[in-house]
Amino acid sequence: MPLGHVPEALRHARAWPYEEAMRLLERIHAERAAGHGKHAARGQEVLFETGYGPSGLPHIGTFGEVARTSWVRRAFASLAPGMRTRLLAFSDDMDGLRKVPDNVPNKEMLAQHLGKPLTSIPDPFGTHESFGHHNNARLRAFLDGFGFAYEFASSTDYYRSGRFDAALCRVLETYDEILAVILPTLGPERRATYSPFLPVCARTGRVMQVPILERKHDAASIVWKDEETGQLVETPVTGGRCKLQWKADWAMRWFALGVDYEMSGKDLIDSVKLSSRICRILGGVPPENLTYELFLDEKGEKISKSKGNGLSVEEWLTYGPPESLALFMYHAPKRAKRLYFDVIPRMTDEYLSHLAKLPGQDEAGRLGNPAWHIHAGDVPRNDSPVTFGVLLNLATVANAEDKAILWGYLNRYAPGTTPAGAPLLDRLMEYAIAYYRDFVKPQKRYRAATPEERVAFEDLIRRLRENKAALGALGVDARAAAVQDLIYDAGRRPPFMQKQKDGTNGVSIEWFNAIYQVLLGEERGPRFGSFVALYGVEETAALIEAALKRPPAADDQGRVSA
């Protein structure tokens, strides 16, 4: 195999995008050697494709497919810098609308257009030329938001412009062979009416699923019966007047466009096999395919846009950076993974760890580092001195609903760190706060104060308020120390006071446990003086007052929920 021009470090890269790219490169060399197929001629572009059914909105699987395909494309480009590559995002916007989606307005209007191509149905949102155009725009905005490099393609445009005409005529020529492949896979009743051609009815505008009564090769047309009028209708297969049924459509597109690489979920394994056979019948070479596993929700069921289970892209991006989502998609595409909220912190920390490792790695190491692929080789610096897990922990114990609180703690830990100097850290804090707010805080269990604790807490409130002005004049560190003294003073009473080894009056750990359990809903917490210094003296007093107003134990654990 003439791979001699591939750089040494790349040749042994084992990251899966490289393995995929290598497979693709070998295919191209094989075509050249055999003198058959698109790449028998040199200088052909290498075409990557991802496809969408545009009746739904872009979802997390869409992101995954485009991200993964982009990584393979990039790996390929580095293996074969001389070859041009393209990534086509192909929208099946000529498909007939089968049912009215749940998540759109004007459902009655849409119901009147069932069966018509999406691009022939008015936009229920009223913002675009058609429903198909609307969804295409949403798709493009979604992909653009992540900065993907791709070219958009509309099935409707391709059909109507005549770009598929030659391939469609080829389908007509090989009609019998194609039918021989597809019919055995169908149930008896479908088998009776199946046709790869779906004529678009000129009278109603609908995509018709009807038996083909006659094929006219010279006229490149088909004849079918309009059941409503009882008339025979002749429809050319070209110019967008016929569309192809799904599996034939995929095969024809591969053949017509010369698609070299396309991945798909395991639910399409049989479709890939069948479409590949059809593609060969047409005279093409089907693309290299990677079958990826589907994503599962927390119950282990397939995530689908119609069910709306699992996790949406928007939800992920509320609690973790886009890079963490990309890492999730990078890791082991052939392995089924649960896509649920609790993976976000782990992916975020793994991403940070890959990022931190990268500067010290040699080329071979970098090629195996997911962060290298995620950032297409242009990797930012990890400016966070702490892990995301630590930020989450910090947000939890500090009741942080505001970045300023986290920054207060951070500056004591890593002085001189600023949002401007550590933009990644600043972003991570927002995610940590959102995660805390939505997942951790609702789980907090606040215990009601015992009568003894209540006395001590009321004393603490009084001490805080009496010293408010003096405390406010101190710096953060001095204030933290001063507040800590007040806390000890408030706790020096039964049952918390206890003699220490040196004879002075100390305070039992039970007092501090009460503070965490009653005020913060946690078993443990930060040094409370530091917390107060950052959270605010009056705010803390108010926090204690609110805690004391909570009703007493609601269950036998002596706990009530927040």
Added chain:
RNA sequence: GAGCCCGUAGCUCAGUCGGUAGAGCACGAGACUUUUAAUCUUGGGGUCGUGGGUUCGAUUCCCACCGGGCUCACCA
């Protein structure tokens, strides 16, 4: 029925072209701070699902089987 994936420490999982197993959490012990942890040190714990094959050697590669999950068999 066909196909895909998984089976490694109590739990969740890593394991990078084969060299007698690792992390996080949990659990045990210790250090430290005004007996408070976004601290540090340390310990225990695994027939790597089962049985074959290839190999000097297999958690890793191949086959079979067992167990679990999912997908496709109508539409895309």
